[in-house]
Amino acid sequence: CVRSRFLARRADHRRRSRKRERTHSHHMDAFAQGARRARAADAAIASSAHDHRRDRFTIALVLSTIAIACAAMTMLSAAGKVDVPFALGLARGRGARGGARGGAASASALPRLGQAYAGGGSATSASMASTATADLGAYTVGGFRRITTPMVFVSLGTKADNERVQQSLGKLITRGHMTSDELKRLVTVSHGVDATAWPANTHLVEYAVKDIRALSREQGKTLMDLPWLQIIDLSKQHENGMLPVEWRRLSHHVGCLYAHLFQWQLIKEKGFPKAIIFEADGVGVSDLPFSAMQEAIDRMPADADVLFTSFGNNKGGPLHHSWNSKNEDGSPVKVNMYHWNEFNAVAGLQSYVVTQSFIRKVQEFIAHKGADMVDAWLLGKMCVVGRDADWNMRGMTEGFEIVGGGPILNCYHATTWT
Known part of the structure; x- marks a missing residue:
C-alpha cells in the first residue's frame, strides 16, 4: 500500500x-x-x-x-x-532677395530676364531671352485660337512662387496646347520685389522707376515729391538702406507697386505692343479659359489701354460687346467684354493685358502726381471718375488728351461669368 x-x-x-x-x-x-x-x-x-x-x-x-x-x-x-539667369529663382533660391546691395543699377546690370520653360516637365534656365512680339500670327488648334501674345510671370523666387509658376506653365501646355518651344518664345519669368529685403534688391526698384525718375526731373520734381514713389529715396536716407519703419506695415503693398512698375518698364523696353501679366498664381484665377484668351485680346477696342481678366462677375461697367467662343473642352461659352469705368470693391492684379499706351500714360501720370496701392489705384482711380475730386480734376489730365476730367485710362474687363 x-x-x-x-x-x-x-x-x-x-x-x-x-x-x-x-x-x-x-x-x-x-x-x-x-x-x-x-x-x-x-x-x-x-x-x-x-x-x-x-x-x-x-x-x-x-x-x-x-x-x-x-x-x-x-x-x-x-x-x-x-549674365546670371533668374529662371524661376531655382538657381538662387532667394529670388528677389538676391542681387547687389543698395544703389542704382542700369538694365544691363540686372540679371538677364526672359528665361522660359525649357520643356521636359520642369522649369529650368533657358539660354535665350524672349523675343516674341504680339504679331506672331494667331493660329488655331482644336477649334480655338492659341495664345500668341507675350506673357510675363511675376515671381519672388520663393519656393511657393516657383511652384505656382511651374503649375501655371504646366497648364499652358496641357490646357493651352502650347509647346515648350512656344513657351520659350512667349513666356518671360520676371522679378517680383520683396520690400522687406531692401537694400539687397533695390536695384530692381531703380530699374522699375528709371523712366519715371527722368520724366519727373523734366518737370522739376524728384521722386521725393511723389506719393509712394518717394519710398525708395526715403530708404536711402537711412544708413542701413532698409524700408523705412513707417512703411513696414505696408511692405506687401510697397513691393507689389514696385513689382508691377518693373513689369511695365520691362514690357516697354521689349517693345511688346501688348503683353499679358500674370502674378505667380494668375493663371488659376483668370476669368477666361485659354481657348478664349487670345480672341479677347484681339477683340480689345482700339482705344483700350488695359484689359482685366480676373474679377469674375464684377462687371466694372456697361457691356461693350459679346461673342460666342469655346471652352478648352470644345463646349460653347459666351464671352462678355465690359467697360471698366465704375467703382467696384475688388482688389488684386493677378491677370491683365497691358498696351504701350497704358505704360506711357501711367508713367507720365506717376511722374506728375505719384501713385498709391497699385490695384486700388488703377481700378478705382485711374480707370474711373472717382469720388475724390483731386484725382480727376481738369489740371491732372493735362497732356493726356482727356476732356472734362474723365478717367486717365481706357479700361476693359473680359469674362465668361454672367
Whole structure:
C-alpha cells in the first residue's frame, strides 16, 4: 500500500514536471519570436535612418554644387563676363532677395530676364531671352485660337512662387496646347520685389522707376515729391538702406507697386505692343479659359489701354460687346467684354493685358502726381471718375488728351461669368 502511494506520487510529479517543461518551452518560443520581431524592427529603423542620411547628403551635395555654380556665375557677372539667369529663382533660391546691395543699377546690370520653360516637365534656365512680339500670327488648334501674345510671370523666387509658376506653365501646355518651344518664345519669368529685403534688391526698384525718375526731373520734381514713389529715396536716407519703419506695415503693398512698375518698364523696353501679366498664381484665377484668351485680346477696342481678366462677375461697367467662343473642352461659352469705368470693391492684379499706351500714360501720370496701392489705384482711380475730386480734376489730365476730367485710362474687363 505504501509502495503504491509512492509510485502514484512519483508519476504525478513526473506529469507536473513535463507540464512545466512544456509551459516553459512555450514561453521561450514566444520570447524568441518577440526578440526576432524586435531585431527586425530595429534593422528596418536603422535602414530607414541610413536612407534618410543618404538622401540628406545627396540634397546637401546638390545644393552645394548649385551654390558654388551660382557664386561663380555671380562673380563672372560682376566682371562683365556672363549674365546670371533668374529662371524661376531655382538657381538662387532667394529670388528677389538676391542681387547687389543698395544703389542704382542700369538694365544691363540686372540679371538677364526672359528665361522660359525649357520643356521636359520642369522649369529650368533657358539660354535665350524672349523675343516674341504680339504679331506672331494667331493660329488655331482644336477649334480655338492659341495664345500668341507675350506673357510675363511675376515671381519672388520663393519656393511657393516657383511652384505656382511651374503649375501655371504646366497648364499652358496641357490646357493651352502650347509647346515648350512656344513657351520659350512667349513666356518671360520676371522679378517680383520683396520690400522687406531692401537694400539687397533695390536695384530692381531703380530699374522699375528709371523712366519715371527722368520724366519727373523734366518737370522739376524728384521722386521725393511723389506719393509712394518717394519710398525708395526715403530708404536711402537711412544708413542701413532698409524700408523705412513707417512703411513696414505696408511692405506687401510697397513691393507689389514696385513689382508691377518693373513689369511695365520691362514690357516697354521689349517693345511688346501688348503683353499679358500674370502674378505667380494668375493663371488659376483668370476669368477666361485659354481657348478664349487670345480672341479677347484681339477683340480689345482700339482705344483700350488695359484689359482685366480676373474679377469674375464684377462687371466694372456697361457691356461693350459679346461673342460666342469655346471652352478648352470644345463646349460653347459666351464671352462678355465690359467697360471698366465704375467703382467696384475688388482688389488684386493677378491677370491683365497691358498696351504701350497704358505704360506711357501711367508713367507720365506717376511722374506728375505719384501713385498709391497699385490695384486700388488703377481700378478705382485711374480707370474711373472717382469720388475724390483731386484725382480727376481738369489740371491732372493735362497732356493726356482727356476732356472734362474723365478717367486717365481706357479700361476693359473680359469674362465668361454672367
